[in-house]
Amino acid sequence: xxxxxxxxxxxxxxxxxxxxxxxxxxxxxxxxxxLAGFVVASVAAIxxxxxxxxxxxxxxxxxxxxxxxxxxxxxFVSYIATSHRRANQLSRxxxxxxxxxxxxxxxxxxxAKPEDTPPPxx
Amino acid sequence: MESPEAPGLTESTLVAPSPxxxxxxxxxxxxxxxxxxxxxxxxxxxxxRTFPHIVCVDDGSSDESAARAREAGATVLRHAVxxxxxxxxxxxxxxxxxxxxxxxxxxxxxxxxxQVEDAVSMVERxxxxxxxxxxxxxxxxxxxxxxxxxxxxxRTAVWFTNRSTGLRLTDAHNGLRVLRVDAARTVDLHQDRMxxxxxxxxxxxxxxxPWGEHPVHVLYTDYSRGKGQSLWNSxxxxxxxxxx
Numbered sequence: 001x002x003x004x005x006x007x008x009x010x011x012x013x014x015x016x017x018x019x020x021x022x023x024x025x026x027x028x029x030x031x032x033x034x035l036a037g038f039v040v041a042s043v044a045a046i047x048x049x050x051x052x053x054x055x056x057x058x059x060x061x062x063x064x065x066x067x068x069x070x071x072x073x074x075x076f077v078s079y080i081a082t083s084h085r086r087a088n089q090l091s092r093x094x095x096x097x098x099x100x101x102x103x104x105x106x107x108x109x110x111x112a113k114p115e116d117t118p119p120p121x122x
Numbered sequence: 123m124e125s126p127e128a129p130g131l132t133e134s135t136l137v138a139p140s141p142x143x144x145x146x147x148x149x150x151x152x153x154x155x156x157x158x159x160x161x162x163x164x165x166x167x168x169x170x171r172t173f174p175h176i177v178c179v180d181d182g183s184s185d186e187s188a189a190r191a192r193e194a195g196a197t198v199l200r201h202a203v204x205x206x207x208x209x210x211x212x213x214x215x216x217x218x219x220x221x222x223x224x225x226x227x228x229x230x231x232x233x234x235x236x237q238v239e240d241a242v243s244m245v246e247r248x249x250x251x252x253x254x255x256x257x258x259x260x261x262x263x264x265x266x267x268x269x270x271x272x273x274x275x276x277r278t279a280v281w282f283t284n285r286s287t288g289l290r291l292t293d294a295h296n297g298l299r300v301l302r303v304d305a306a307r308t309v310d311l312h313q314d315r316m317x318x319x320x321x322x323x324x325x326x327x328x329x330x331x332p333w334g335e336h337p338v339h340v341l342y343t344d345y346s347r348g349k350g351q352s353l354w355n356s357x358x359x360x361x362x363x364x365x366x
Contacts, residue, residue: 092312094205095205095209098201098202098205099212099216102200103199103216103217105200106197106199
């Protein structure tokens with residue numbers, strides 16, 4: 001059925017987005033466009049409930065609610081993908097910050113105590 | 123079979139410093155450290171008899187690891203929060219390669235699995251053969267005896283690393299490596315956790331610098347076995363490598 005192809009393709013796209021790093025500006029633009037599309041689609045689905053069912057039938061899904069559920073699954077998976085990416089960027093920043101702090105601390109210590117390494121207990 | 127105690131604890135190694143110590147003045151040992159208070163003091167003391175410069179990167183340990191390492195005579199850098207072994211290694215390498223007079227950086231585990239003599243002979247080999255990178259391999263001779271499951275996991279890791287890096291190594295995820303300072307400068311690990319072991323091979327392989335593999339003995343003590351990488355960890359490593 002067509003719906004299966006669509007859903008699988010959507011998941012594949014999400015998976016690729018997960019592994020690829022894209023330019024930040026483009027990413028943000030796509031996210032905003034998708035958000036706008038989501039608003040329009042949800043308004044349309046509410047105003048014309050039959051339209052949703054019609055669309056569902058067109059691509060081989062029994063009911064409009066089922067189509068909604070599938071769309072929700074895709075939205076959820078892509079949410080995981082984007083939040084995963086954001087978490088990675090954040091932890092990268094924390095890593096660099098912690099490293100910088102640790103190296104700065106070492107510099108301060110070496111100023112206070114010019115000897116690089118104390119001689120081993122002899 | 124293997125002795126249950128950490129290396130360097132035997133009486134014979136507790137005597138005078140080895141004569142190599144002066145010629146190893148341009149070598150920095152980098153030891154990532156996370157909750158190893160039990161053994162790190164002995165490991166550092168044993169290594170200091172041979173290597174004058176040791177930097178331990180305490181990766182936010184919740185025990186007394188940092189204090190033990192400092193008492194033993196190592197320079198200790200501190201991560202304010204726990205980031206993972208890869209991050210600690212990167213911090214240590216960045217510190218070591220910026221030391222005046224540093225010519226070689228050696229990565230060395232804190233848990234007593236590695237032999238100081240192996241590190242010495244790897245540095246000597248790097249000098250004599252003019253190699254920029256020397257990887258330790260536990261599979262080049264039969265001194266190391268991992269269990270069947272561990273062997274299988276390591277072999278898979280070797281296969282995966284070789285596939286993704288284009289190098290032909292016999293061991294992966296071996297923490298004992300010698301990097302000449304020009305090679306160390308190219309290392310920029312983004313994998314904070316265990317997957318750094320493949321990443322560092324990848325980055326070093328790309329430099330095109332001359333490299334070699336050297337047989338080392340990895341000592342599996344009960345202590346290290348208890349803390350070692352489990353099978354679950356290899357799943358995490360794989361996921362970390364794919365979903366960067």
